[in-house]
Amino acid sequence: MPYDQINPNQIHVLPLAKRKSFIQIEQAMIDPSGPAPDPGAMAGQIDRLAQRITEARQRGASVMLVYGAHVIKNGCGPLVNALIESGHVTHLATQGAGIIHDWEFAYLGRSSESVRDNTPGGRFGTWDETGRWLNLAALVGAAEGIGWGESVGRMVVEDGVNLPDPDALAKQISDDPAHELAGARADLLNAVRRFDLKPGVHEVKHPYKKHTVLDASYRNRVPLTVHPGIGYDIITNHPMFHGGAIGRTSATDTRIFAQGVKNLSGGVYLTVGSAIMSPQVFEKALSVANNLLLPDGQRVEGHHMAVVDLQDGGGWDWTRGEPPKESPAYYLRFCKTFARMGGTLDYICGDNRVVLANLAKRLAAVPPSPEGTKIDT
Numbered sequence: 001m002p003y004d005q006i007n008p009n010q011i012h013v014l015p016l017a018k019r020k021s022f023i024q025i026e027q028a029m030i031d032p033s034g035p036a037p038d039p040g041a042m043a044g045q046i047d048r049l050a051q052r053i054t055e056a057r058q059r060g061a062s063v064m065l066v067y068g069a070h071v072i073k074n075g076c077g078p079l080v081n082a083l084i085e086s087g088h089v090t091h092l093a094t095q096g097a098g099i100i101h102d103w104e105f106a107y108l109g110r111s112s113e114s115v116r117d118n119t120p121g122g123r124f125g126t127w128d129e130t131g132r133w134l135n136l137a138a139l140v141g142a143a144e145g146i147g148w149g150e151s152v153g154r155m156v157v158e159d160g161v162n163l164p165d166p167d168a169l170a171k172q173i174s175d176d177p178a179h180e181l182a183g184a185r186a187d188l189l190n191a192v193r194r195f196d197l198k199p200g201v202h203e204v205k206h207p208y209k210k211h212t213v214l215d216a217s218y219r220n221r222v223p224l225t226v227h228p229g230i231g232y233d234i235i236t237n238h239p240m241f242h243g244g245a246i247g248r249t250s251a252t253d254t255r256i257f258a259q260g261v262k263n264l265s266g267g268v269y270l271t272v273g274s275a276i277m278s279p280q281v282f283e284k285a286l287s288v289a290n291n292l293l294l295p296d297g298q299r300v301e302g303h304h305m306a307v308v309d310l311q312d313g314g315g316w317d318w319t320r321g322e323p324p325k326e327s328p329a330y331y332l333r334f335c336k337t338f339a340r341m342g343g344t345l346d347y348i349c350g351d352n353r354v355v356l357a358n359l360a361k362r363l364a365a366v367p368p369s370p371e372g373t374k375i376d377t
Helices: 040-058 069-073 077-085 096-108 128-144 148-158 166-175 182-194 213-219 243-262 277-296 333-339 352-364
Strands: 063-067 091-094 160-163 200-203 224-226 268-272 304-309 344-349
Touching: 040 063, 040 268, 040 304, 040 344, 040 352, 063 077, 063 277, 069 077, 069 091, 069 096, 069 352, 077 213, 077 352, 091 096, 091 243, 091 277, 096 128, 096 148, 096 213, 096 224, 128 148, 128 160, 128 182, 128 243, 148 160, 148 213, 148 224, 148 243, 166 182, 182 243, 213 224, 224 243, 243 277, 268 277, 268 333, 268 352, 277 333, 304 333, 333 344
Parallel strands: 063 091, 063 268, 091 224, 268 304, 304 344
Antiparallel strands: 160 200
């Protein structure tokens, strides 16, 4: 017998504009053309990282930037966009909150709420537009076989979502019920009928899109993959939440991510403020990349991993490799995992705003092409 569960149709959602949001993107954003903060003791590490990124792009290897949501909340989106526009980054990845904040900035210009104040009143995450549009983008993207990052990025750039005619969708399913997308199409059909959604373009304006990574990544065709946990993000608190669509689009993103790792030999993996998702996703992707490469006598090697976080790394010099089990640093997954992944590792302890601003500044005048001038360190 099935266990009892809530009825999601009974969730009372509220207009996003009525939420007290703490961060306004036009005030928080960091202009990459402005002066970069003094990096202090991190200067040499940032110089070497910029050098490695330049050399990686010269040899055609992946440069992957994986980040947590605070990179977006801290106003670093324009800094990431500068790296996208200049061609120095080939792949971006984040978790669910990373695109939720980015989308809210694009749509409303502000994001971030009080968990402490809103949870007791049953308001935390129950914001109509955020749950509606991000879930709908996933449903449409899943039915087309694309990832969640691309699905939401397209919605932002095109200012809307295009829904198919339900009768045509039903015929498509019945004509080929064994098609690999048949299940996703059925989910979309169910949502269209359940919520009485009309076919055609559903317009949703994004007046602040130019400040967001979703916009820049989609326009420049740089993959932005999303790696959420089911039940982790506020979009679960909406009647339209569809775990199947989130799972399908994120599964596609996982394969795209692994393809980026497959091309990481001689490249750079930069992880910023992601203590859980990034190491967990990377170690699986690296394993499957080697699984695919080894039959041809190859493997991912010669790659460099740079970890940026505010924590002190357990007081351990991670260039020495993994600490002994007796050291508290041994239990820091965001460092330990990368110490086990081959290649070289550098831990940069500092504010992600300072690191990314200085990195963008150092790379701004350096073309990523083979003819680019190398950075003196």
